[in-house]
Amino acid sequence: MSTPVTLTFLGGAGTVTGSKFLLTGGDRRVLVDAGLFQGLKRLRLRNRAPFAVDPALLDDVLLTHAHADHTAYLPALVKHGMSAPVHATRPTLELADIVLRDAAHLQMLATGDAIRGGYSKHADPRPLYDLDDVEATLPLMRPRPFDDDVDLGAGVTARWTRAGHILGxxxxxxxxxxxxVLFSGDLGRSTHPMLRPRQTPPAARTVLVESTYGSRLHIEPEGPAHEVLAEAVSTTIRGGGQVIIPAFAIDRTEAVLHALADMMAEGRIPVTPVVVDSPMSLRVLDVYRSHPDEMVEPTGSEWLQRIPDLRLTPSTAESKALNDDHRPMIIVSSSGMCEGGRVLHHLARALPHRRNCVVLTGYQAAGTRGRSLAEGSRRIKLFGRYTPVAARVVSDGEFSVHADADDLIAWLADLPAEPETVYIVHGEQRSSQALQERIEQELGWTAVVPTMDEVVRVD
Known part of the structure; x- marks a missing residue:
């Protein structure tokens, strides 16, 4: 293609959210990832701003994985005219079906709560999109295999290589x-407790690498795994309290349940009721079970059966009934950053009381309630009211399946050839800059931290 090829950073630049990268060459427009902005209000406002190009002019959308910060903007694009095919691995599309429906449901629920509560600043509050927009999006999905070049036409091909972060x-x-151009997506650690490990993709002239943990290293425990969680559960349950575990529905809930089953079997925590209050998590678990070829070992329900009192609450009525149950128990509910879903009701009930405990199990983006809790805030805003935080709050970082700084450097070093430029994306500014310095010093490569909406040539 003789005309210039440009790359525009429409999200995931200076932030860990809203990943969207637009490749433009001639009359071809290919969008890689279509993430929703979360967290800080200045970022969330971008969800409702006009898209950089007319969505009807997009030719293809390529997804790296199913998390909302990489997929949940899709129905907004379709609502405004996009009809381009959406390509991804089959597990990613199966999970994205769940993620998009959940995102629409949460937006509609939050809008209704704001209207009834009278705390919206908008005269006519409306969700970004609804379930009808999701239904219009799903027929555009095109499953693609790992490790095959897919011809998208007009001189454009794409290839998907396992990243080991979540299923698909x-x-x-x-x-x-x-x-x-190579887009890392979110990279997993060198090993994953359930999934096949990441693999090395082909070389590219331009590489985009995520930097969520670009300034951090995962600390391997010297003693038993997940000791923070074990101590928090034991202390809280024996003290008559409840443990609330906000957990991402995809991958994290499964890992948390696996750890709880192990700890009960080993006698590290008391045998106590465990409630999974997340219909989304239950649907995700079914998808994981349906892809045993992607697992290190098949994941059936055997380990779930090792939790003596496991309760699943798919219905709203069952979830609401928990409000009147004050017995010691563990409640696992989404979302992982405490930004929506049933976990908000559990937090509103549990946070004001010292006997309870909240265990955070993953990265908490700036501007989220999870970040506020992790940083020791004594109050957070829930349903238009400020809720005092008297409960204990701890973080168990061992659940993270994000590559740390060493993993990211190793992934880059394993590429078959040195790229011309590495762009460091999907990270907060400090993390991205720290990774930039390491790439320049240790690999001797040109590394750049792009800014939001920046346009660069990649031809």
Missing amino acids: SASVHVTVGDTT
Whole structure:
């Protein structure tokens, strides 16, 4: 392709949310990831701003994985005219079906709560999109295999390589004419407790690498795994309290339940009721079970059966009934950053009381309630009111399946050839800059931290 090929950073630049990267060459427009902005209000407002190009002009959308910050903007694009096919691995599309429906449901629920509570600043509050927009999006999905070049037409090909982050996650290698660009997506650690490990993708002239943990290293425990969780559960349950575990529905809930089953079997925590109050998590678990070929070992329900008193609450009535149950128990509920879903009701009930405990199990983005709790806030806003935080709050970082700084450097170093430029994305500014310094010093490569809406040539 003789015309310039450009890359525009429409999200995931200076932030860990809203990942969207637009490749433009001639009259071809390929969007890689379509994430929703979460957290800080200035970022969330971008969800409702006009898109950089007319969505009807997009030719293809390529997804790295199913998390909302990489997929949940899709129905908004379709609502405004996009009809382009959406390509991803089959597990990613199966999970995205769940994620998009949940995102629409949460927006509609939050809008209704704001109207009834009278705390919206908008005269006519409306969700970004609704379930009808999701239904219009799903027929655009096109499953793609790992490790095969897929011809998208007009000189554009794409290839998905396992990234080891969540089920179906991949790095995406895109060729536009003579130009090659590699998008890391979210990378997993060198090993994952359930999934097949990440693999090395083809070389590319331009590489985009995530930097969620670009300034951090995972600390391997010297003693038993998840000791923070074990101590928090034991102390709280024996003290008559409840343990609330906000957990992402995809991958994290499954890992938390696996750990709780192990600890009960080993006698590290008391045998106590465990409630999974997240219909989304239950649907995700079914998807994981349906792809045993992607697992280190098949994941059936055997380990779930090792939790003597496991309760699943798919219905709203069952969830509401928990409000009147003050017995010691563990409640696992989404969302992982405390930004929506049933966990908000559990937090509103549990946080004001010292006997209870909240265990955070993953990265908490700036501007989220989870970040506020992690940083020791004594009050958070729930349903238009400020709720005091008297409960104990702890973080168990061992659940993270994000590559740390060493993992990211190793992934780059394993590439078959040195790229011309590495762009460091999907990270807060400090993390991205720390990774930039390491790439320049240790690999001797040109590394750049792009700004939001920046346009660069990649041809």
